[in-house]
Amino acid sequence: MITKTIREQITEQIRDELMDGRFTVGQPLREADLAKRFGVSRGPIRDAFLQLSQEGFLAYEANRGVTVQTPPPDENRELIVSLRRQIECFVIVQGWRKLAGDEFHRIAAALSELHEACDAGRVAAVARCDIGLHQQILVTYGGASLLPVWKWLCSQMMLTYTRLDDYADVFEEHVRIVEAIQHGDQARAIEAIEANIK
Amino acid sequence: MITKTIREQITEQIRDELMDGRFTVGQPLREADLAKRFGVSRGPIRDAFLQLSQEGFLAYEANRGVTVQTPPPDENRELIVSLRRQIECFVIVQGWRKLAGDEFHRIAAALSELHEACDAGRVAAVARCDIGLHQQILVTYGGASLLPVWKWLCSQMMLTYTRLDDYADVFEEHVRIVEAIQHGDQARAIEAIEANIK
DNA sequence: CGGCAATAGATTGTCAACAATTAACGATGC
DNA sequence: GCATCGTTAATTGTTGACAATCTATTGCCG
Numbered sequence: 001m002i003t004k005t006i007r008e009q010i011t012e013q014i015r016d017e018l019m020d021g022r023f024t025v026g027q028p029l030r031e032a033d034l035a036k037r038f039g040v041s042r043g044p045i046r047d048a049f050l051q052l053s054q055e056g057f058l059a060y061e062a063n064r065g066v067t068v069q070t071p072p073p074d075e076n077r078e079l080i081v082s083l084r085r086q087i088e089c090f091v092i093v094q095g096w097r098k099l100a101g102d103e104f105h106r107i108a109a110a111l112s113e114l115h116e117a118c119d120a121g122r123v124a125a126v127a128r129c130d131i132g133l134h135q136q137i138l139v140t141y142g143g144a145s146l147l148p149v150w151k152w153l154c155s156q157m158m159l160t161y162t163r164l165d166d167y168a169d170v171f172e173e174h175v176r177i178v179e180a181i182q183h184g185d186q187a188r189a190i191e192a193i194e195a196n197i198k
Numbered sequence: 199m200i201t202k203t204i205r206e207q208i209t210e211q212i213r214d215e216l217m218d219g220r221f222t223v224g225q226p227l228r229e230a231d232l233a234k235r236f237g238v239s240r241g242p243i244r245d246a247f248l249q250l251s252q253e254g255f256l257a258y259e260a261n262r263g264v265t266v267q268t269p270p271p272d273e274n275r276e277l278i279v280s281l282r283r284q285i286e287c288f289v290i291v292q293g294w295r296k297l298a299g300d301e302f303h304r305i306a307a308a309l310s311e312l313h314e315a316c317d318a319g320r321v322a323a324v325a326r327c328d329i330g331l332h333q334q335i336l337v338t339y340g341g342a343s344l345l346p347v348w349k350w351l352c353s354q355m356m357l358t359y360t361r362l363d364d365y366a367d368v369f370e371e372h373v374r375i376v377e378a379i380q381h382g383d384q385a386r387a388i389e390a391i392e393a394n395i396k
Numbered sequence: 397c398g399g400c401a402a403t404a405g406a407t408t409g410t411c412a413a414c415a416a417t418t419a420a421c422g423a424t425g426c
Numbered sequence: 427g428c429a430t431c432g433t434t435a436a437t438t439g440t441t442g443a444c445a446a447t448c449t450a451t452t453g454c455c456g
Contacts, residue, residue, distance in 0.1 A: 004260050004447095005409065031438070041411045046438085047248060054252040056346055062202050063417050063438055072343050079288050083281055083347070090277050145270050148254055149281070149350050202417095203439065229408070239441045244408085261408055261447050 006040055011048040018057045019158050020124035023068045056155040071159040084153040085197045089190050091142030096186050103140050110136045111178045118167035204238055209246040216255045217356050218322035221266045254353045269357040282351040283395045287388050289340030294384050301338050308334045309376045316365035
């Protein structure tokens, strides 16, 4: 198994369902309900709620539990997109180099996962693989140092992920990014990334 | 009491001590140790560790506990500072208006707290009040929507908070910010904020 | 002597019971 | 009728015990 602790598995699952829009905005999530559904105690659920609150998916209030986070107001969205773009481009420029074989292989694998998800057409899977590919690139060039902010920004964008109607386009945009990386063409890589993050 | 749950109190306390540099980088923190020191069970300590890991102060590894986070590499620091600056300026511009009496009063109160802390000369207190004032401004003009990213960026900057040798300067820079806000001079406010965030 | 497996100790992960807090409801007095 | 105060049910917060996992040590075998 890739993720080890129950907490991590639960966190992922709930995050997926949130991206999938399976809960409505503002809806309260009860620890006991999910504990029962997953067949575990409230402990890991609590931890997952805490973490997802930090990530920006849930809103936490002391002694009152969590509710599904309201998407950021439109005027903030523009800033959020811009910040994420800056991080990804910064990392590419800063860490630019010829990738080792296995490094590029991991990116290619992420792209292939995205391909499958786009074919299958499941929203949550596409979103997760989309983010997953970007994360792989980010980590490869820039390490894990900026990951938390970046993830938060992504989660905020995910709360209003409106562009999932055309999966072929989504995939094609990422092919451009990966090809540019493969050919060592930095300028084209940045161009492709800037075009993709919106 | 301001903060209610034990978890929140513990989180704040540990965060303060981390900012204060009371632990060395890379040092592991044991749940049992801190639980004993605070006279509580491991539960809230765990939660605090989880949260502080998300905030970027600690590094978490499954089944291995947490260690004090390594400060971000210098090349990232520049980006982090820039992102924080963008957020604060964006919010000021976006939400600029004449503040209501109590709104400005809260900012003034934060400034006065910073004054006390600078006089007392305690590093952690100065850092906390510094951040506290900025947070008050951020929330007043832009709401809580961008708070989490902003906090993360701040925490990363705090890991290398090197400019605490001259408290008078720190205070003076913030006086300029607050005065500009008070006089409704947006351009000067932004200028003062950009000069302060570095 | 060096490498490897079994083992013991330390540490984190999970659980279920209990305590504290909150919110809704209804009784009571004005 | 209206506000206020207990009361109660639902929910989160905390705890201590137990299980799972990792680390270091020790003893064994080649």
